[in-house]
Amino acid sequence: MIQERRFWVDSYPHLRRVAEELGKLAFGTGDVIEIVVRPAWRDKTPGLTPGQVKAAIKEDFYGTDEFFVGNRKYRGVQSSEESDREEYSRLIDFAYQWAAEREVLIRDWRRGPTKGKEGDG
Secondary structure, three states: OOOOOOOOOHHHHHHHHHHHHHOOOOOOOHHHOOOOOOOOOOOOOOOHHHHHHHHHHHHHHOEEEEEEEEEEEEEEOHHHHHHHHHHHHHHHHHHHHHHEEEEEEOOHHHOOOOOOOOOOH
């Protein structure tokens, strides 16, 4: 079984090293590998934290509640934990659509932030 790997190439010498690594892959007869070449993902939300992106998505999906404490106005957003399974599913679909429309990359953190990413050597 071949382990998934991702290579980030920023120069011809690095491309040659990646080609050498690919040449070392051991796979048997009948195994098929896929090689995809595309521009690298660029962070489309410079300076924003994942929490800020999450808050923006939830505000657009649920809307905001405004309330006052004394003379000061506050805004609140419903917690996604209060959603039933159907509404939460719609929130997830909305989040992917929201991100696609704004060219925001939403990483799949279940796979780990760097799984399959090759170092810069």
